[in-house]
Amino acid sequence: MTNSKWHRQNALAIVVLSLHYVWTVAFAGLINLNKDLIRHPVQSLLIGLVVWAGFLLFAVLPQYFTTKYRLTDDEFILRRGIFRRRVLHINYAHIQTVQHDQWFFMKPFAVESLTVETAAHASKDPEVKLIAVPQSLAAELERRQQALRAAAESEPTPVVTESVPLTEVPTPDYSPEAAAKISADSAASLTANTRSSAAAANRAHYTHRLDFAELLEYSLTSLGFVSTILLLISGFAYLGQVPGLEDWLTASLAHLAVYVLVMLGVTLFVGSVIVSVLLTMARYWHFTVTFDGSQVHTTRGLLQTNSVSAPTRRIQAVRFKQNIIRGLLHKGSAQVILASAVGKSDDDDDMVLYPLTLRTGVWAKLHRLVDWLPATEPRLQHFTTGRLAMVRNAVWFPLLVAFGLSYYFRPWGLLGFILPLLAIGSGSFASRARGLAIADKVLFVATGSMFVRHDFAVTRQHIQAVEIKQSWWMQRRQQVTIVVHVRKGNGDEDIKLQYVPEECGRSVYGWYLGGSDNQLSATLSTAD
DSSP states (O other): OOOOOOBOOOTHHHHHHHHHHHHHHHHHHHHTOOHHHHHOHHHHHHHHHHHHHHHIIIIIHHHHHTOEEEEOSSEEEEEEOSSSOEEEEEEGGGEEEEEEEEEGGGGGGTEEEEEEEESSOOSSSOSEEEEEEEHHHHHHHHHHHHHHHHHHHTSOOOOOOOOOOGGGSOOOOOSHHHHHHHHHHHHHHHHHHHHHHHHHHHHHOEEEEOOHHHHHHHHHTOOHHHHHHHHHHHHHHHHTTSTTHHHHHHHHHHTSOHHHHHHHHHHHHHHHHHHHHHHHHHHTTTOEEEEOSSEEEEEEOSSEEEEEEEEGGGEEEEEEEEEHHHHHTTEEEEEEEESSSTTTTSGGGOEEEEEEEESTTHHHHHHTTOTTSOSSOOOOEEOOTTHHHHHHHHHHHHHHHHHHHHHHSTTGGGGGGHHHHHHHHHHHHHHHHOEEEEETTEEEEEEEETTEEEEEEEEGGGEEEEEEEOOHHHHHTTEEEEEEEEEETTEEEEEEEEEEEHHHHHHHHHHHTTOOHHHHHHHHHHOO
């Protein structure tokens, strides 16, 4: 075995780690904003610098100097810890996913952050998280991982021989008919092998890149502007604590006409949309997905380049996600659920393969990467049961909030009754999005929440458990809730199908226990 020497991270890691603490101190200052902090800015700045220096001396530098790594022929070794030393050995074959991120200020130094996860850990943090390492480290890890996997797959399978009595050995048939049959079988076998090799070749290399028109459409149809508006509103609440600012704003706005206030609101909304579009475009800039037959690799980002690599055999389920705007355009995002959390920067912590694609061809695209997934989605069985119940569950809490706002914050609190109206629409949308189908040992489930539809596809072998829930109220109406548990990162993905007939629950449970697919599909088609 050839052992390399121990390596430390690049010195840029000290700067990046210290910046984390700078943001922590600044955020704490904003949360605890008071008049003394505003009246004495120099004193507050000096206090912040002292706190940051303390973090630098007693946290950042010890962490930097005690973290080392090295690569051997078989494993990646990480040593870290200040008072409690830990040495982590990760075999290349056990690596689940490799993720590396590179901010724009890291590019001149040719370094990036590296995250490595396996299926062994159960905490939220990955086993390996290095802040600033050479770009070649991630490539070397992936190369050794693939080489070790290829070597394991190329090992010859042991041949088991069995002695046969001479009396049982068949006499060879040398007739012309037998010879013709042998030739036909050989030709058929050769044709099948040729087709299999051609299919493998077609799956071996695949690359897709999101062009600018698709990126712009994806950004414009995003609902990210909602969170931007809420962030701006919360920022205005903090500005109200600045001495004299609230009185000045009140006096200034009192002299403005109503139409001017409306224009200010429209400007705020348009500005939020523009900011959301720009952030989304920067996040998915030059998005590219590459598949080499066993490994899927995605790269994206303008200010921060994010790269994720994962073997397709680690894919637990497939998700097609549509918000209400993209649903009207019959488009959505295709994602895969992995047994690791490296997709945590993506929507729903999943790895995005196609940010924007047509619904009609999404399963054919995903079939190129996921071999167990059918190329077409079967016809889903939709449900009309439990619609009022789903609307009721969605509206009761927003209704209580609206009454509280209208009582304590009159008259503007009356605007809170918009929330129950939105909740009614959300509950109705979720009830209409429900769907279920079983085909080719794959379970298809469609659910909805917060004006977003989710279409899942998962095989029986990747399901951790199937749960059938039934309350007393549901029992009287012969309805159940089906919960399919799939491993997702370090936790669990609950695929929940609410208020469906009991026959559907029995069908899914029987299918999970190994029932006939055709029989269960027929049962689903008769359920409503």
